Amino acid sequence: MWLFIQIMxxxxxxxxxxxxxxxxxGYDGDLGPRYWGDRYQECRGKHQSPININILRVKQVALxxxxxxxxxxxxxxxxxxxxxxxxxxxxxxxxxxxxxxGPLDGxxxxxxxxxxxxxxxxxxxxxxxxxxxxxxxxxxxxxxEHYRSIQQAVKHSDGLTVLAxxxxxxxxxxxxxxxxxxxxxNVTDPHSSVVMSNPFSFxxxxxxxxxxxxxxxxxxTTPPCSEVxxxxxxxxxxxxxxxxxEAFRELRSANGKITHNxxxxxxxxxxVVFYNVDNNYFAYNEIDDxxxxxxxxxxxxxxxxxxxxxxxxxxxxxxxxxxxxxx
Numbered sequence: 250m251w252l253f254i255q256i257m258x259x260x261x262x263x264x265x266x267x268x269x270x271x272x273x274x275g276y277d278g279d280l281g282p283r284y285w286g287d288r289y290q291e292c293r294g295k296h297q298s299p300i301n302i303n304i305l306r307v308k309q310v311a312l313x314x315x316x317x318x319x320x321x322x323x324x325x326x327x328x329x330x331x332x333x334x335x336x337x338x339x340x341x342x343x344x345x346x347x348x349x350x351g352p353l354d355g356x357x358x359x360x361x362x363x364x365x366x367x368x369x370x371x372x373x374x375x376x377x378x379x380x381x382x383x384x385x386x387x388x389x390x391x392x393x394e395h396y397r398s399i400q401q402a403v404k405h406s407d408g409l410t411v412l413a414x415x416x417x418x419x420x421x422x423x424x425x426x427x428x429x430x431x432x433x434x435n436v437t438d439p440h441s442s443v444v445m446s447n448p449f450s451f452x453x454x455x456x457x458x459x460x461x462x463x464x465x466x467x468x469x470t471t472p473p474c475s476e477v478x479x480x481x482x483x484x485x486x487x488x489x490x491x492x493x494x495e496a497f498r499e500l501r502s503a504n505g506k507i508t509h510n511x512x513x514x515x516x517x518x519x520x521v522v523f524y525n526v527d528n529n530y531f532a533y534n535e536i537d538d539x540x541x542x543x544x545x546x547x548x549x550x551x552x553x554x555x556x557x558x559x560x561x562x563x564x565x566x567x568x569x570x571x572x573x574x575x576x
Contacts, residue, residue: 274472275334275504282512285472292474297515298467299375300522302482307463307524312351315459315481319346319359323448329432333439333502334471335363335510338429346451348391348410351525352464352479357391357410360399364388365470365511366497370418375470375511376482378463383415383486384494386511388470389451408477409469414455419488425453426489430496439502456485465522470512 273288274280286293326341339361340346346359365386367373372382389412392402402408428447435443461484468476500507 275502276510276512285474289472289474291468291476292472294468294474294476295516295518296467296476296520297474298470298478298480299377299512299514300465300467300517300520301377301380301514302463302465302522304379304524307522309526310523311527312523312525315351315353316349317346317452317459318348319344320451320455322346323450325448327445327449328442329429329436329445330442331436331439331500334507335365336433336436336497336500338362340449347394348412351462351481352523353410354407356394358394360390360392362387362389364497366494367509367511368498370491370494373509373511374415376413376415376480377514378415378482384418385416385489385497387414387416387454387487388412389414403475403477406466406477407479410479410481413480413482415482415486416494417486417488418494419490421488422490422493423454423488425450426493429454430493433496433500437499437501454487456483456487458485459483460525460527461485462525463522464525465520467520 274285276282282292324340324342324346328337328339328341330337330339340359344358347356349356365373365375365388366384367382370384372384374383374386376386377383391410391412392399393405393408393410396402396405396408399409428445428449432443432445435441463480463482463484465480466476467478467480468474469478498506498508
């Protein structure tokens, strides 16, 4: 029986190397992020994630549209699993959803999505914007189709892309998350799993504006911390009610409730963060660094671009620049 458990654990780790399934890492004490590098050397690399994104130091670019394939299709057989570190969502439908374009060279196939959160609604995201933490963060993990499998993809510097979405607190519940939070009630114990009862659509749980995002090269945010990820952090947050976010904190690991599961900020080092602006609104680049070059061409797509977010970003930049001039 023990041999069977070991084999199944090894198969689970092999199936999804982007998230270690074992109990050899955690977020506190001797298993916390400070010690990950003792066992996984790449966790001490120079291009690690997450990072803080300083909007005054980003390189503005107008990339081609992202193509989202299968994001608006209803998906059956959606598996929700508590793997002891987070809640993992996987799909069995073929073909899997795909993305291409933007900063991506080629097509990337959906593997899984998972979440990171904190003790309360004031922090919990992994990446930060101007040192601001969000209540929770969604990571949608894709592997490059050219490499045929995620096991092969993690061996290459462009093997994975992660679409990251931030969450903000709202007074009203997000109806598209009702089925998901209901499923969480059945996977509070570690290594438990359930199949969602209703079809699931990716597009329904995402923000409307998928045009504006930050992108940079980084790593997995859990061991083995492989530096093989092209990150896309979308600017417009998803809004959830407190009760919906609180449902994630009810999940348990072997050591009790998973009240927080985010890695601390890592040094940005010599990396450049690119900020993709709307092709129809690319009118200024005053904060570009002339010594930095943009990424290769690719594509981007979104729907219902938010003018309020666009204007707030511009206003924020101009206010900061004005304050520097006055001083």
